[in-house]
Amino acid sequence: MLAVETVHVPLGERAYDVRVGDGLIAGAGAQIAPFLTRPRVAVVSDETVGALHLEALRAGLADAGIDMTALCLPAGESTKGWPQFTRTVEWLLEQKIERRDVVIALGGGVIGDLVGFAAAVLRRGVRFVQIPTSLLAQVDSSVGGKTGINAPQGKNLIGAFHQPTLVLADIGALDTLAPRDVLAGYGEVVKYGLLGDAAFFDWLESKGPALAAGDREARAAAVKRSVEMKADIVVRDETEQGDRALLNLGHTFCHALEAATGYSNRLLHGEGVAIGCAMAFDLSARLGLCPQEDPSRVAAHLHAMGMKRGLADIPGDLPDADALITLMGQDKKVMDGKLRFILARGIGDAFVTDDVPADTLRAVLSDALAAKHAAA
Structure with missing residues (x-):
């Protein structure tokens, strides 16, 4: 016990x-x-x-x-x-x-x-x-x-x-829980390592498979560390005026994808978060904010865990890049008409910005959609 x-x-x-x-x-x-x-x-x-x-x-x-x-x-x-x-x-x-x-x-x-x-x-x-x-x-x-x-x-x-x-x-x-639901929840666990604790992400790379397989000690440790990180951020910013937005790493992409799939079983929330985190790191790397190897490392871990990591892993059709950007505009993190993204300078070092060039965002989505069509 x-x-x-x-x-x-x-x-x-x-x-x-x-x-x-x-x-x-x-x-x-x-x-x-x-x-x-x-x-x-x-x-x-x-x-x-x-x-x-x-x-x-x-x-x-x-x-x-x-x-x-x-x-x-x-x-x-x-x-x-x-x-x-x-x-x-x-x-x-x-x-x-x-x-x-x-x-x-x-x-x-x-x-x-x-x-x-x-x-x-x-x-x-x-x-x-x-x-x-x-x-x-x-x-x-x-x-x-x-x-x-x-x-x-x-x-x-x-x-x-x-x-x-x-x-x-x-x-x-x-x-x-069904295995799919465990992995969906794990999408939020990975998010914590990516946004603010590189050592926790290292630990997840080692212990993630045991956690998914049912190891209660690994599960308890991951839950405790995730809660500690969330509590620390919530205490600093209870009503999301600043730092708390970091907890939305991956969510601007995720919420658009959930809307595009009709909030259905095609995409669970945690799956969308995992895909969104991978896309946020892709976007960060394209903007020269984080090392080029970081998106690959994120995608490799999601793949090793058997998780969805890109638009190609979502069954069925998706809207085009411009339509997805329009869906992002309904996100509650929009301020003064500008999309707010949580981007990263590296694994464990996320920050909030509304300064994302539209053409770079469109390129990330277009390339992900092209990969989906190629895989179909």
Whole structure:
């Protein structure tokens, strides 16, 4: 059994702990009880995660004398919109959730984002606990207080900053993930090494295959380091006025590709992040910002992990370069009409800029599309 490791996120009155270890779902009652004014919680999950983990959570809460009521939403990115958000808020009101109560988000990034946003607006803000069950949610979306839903115009355009009260990252829950979902989550893990910790990227080159194969110690170490890095950046810039944008390495490309593929199973978010990171390094190298070998090293690691690393790996047709650039323009990181990119001076050294020549960006996309057509 892994020891439980704690990463503290020191945000003053909004400070909280992220706990990483085995068996945290089964022991959730003891972890959550100190935050309750009455022994009752409302849990929102999805049908897939609920079937796997809801009864274990119920038993873990019951061990501490806590009653649980639960709502399971459909699984998938399409849940992260107004209809299921409205359903969730109205269900929480029907359960008579009060401002001093705690709502639990049990699931991946979709559930965490949607439930966190529901908690943010319910009675102008109730507390919530994140129990992320996917690797992507454990290393990224469950930490930092970004909550929200998608709009027809783009991802995450409606939401609020609302920090959780506690995050329980149960490494054992990752055993239930399909290999593709593990690798999608790993896209966000790689991002952390690329944006700010070259030594972590070195470690991933060595330990990544074991992590993917199910090594719990490697998984726990990767989750802890990713959370530490995210927490450090969030504390410096909670509402994304500056440094926090570094966490979006790869995401400007990713969000355009997700929109182009209809937020469908053709491209999972973490897959898009991995491709986006590779393209951001390609763009950086073309602009003379980073060594020419860095994009090759990034692509080689993604390939060694069996991951998507370019547009050629996305099934089906994609729009042309200009259409993809138009989709990038819907990204929430646009400021004063200018696209903001996270580029790199090298592995572990990312920075934010809006000074990207349009012709270079178009060339990166056109060449990637040409490679896709050649591979077809």
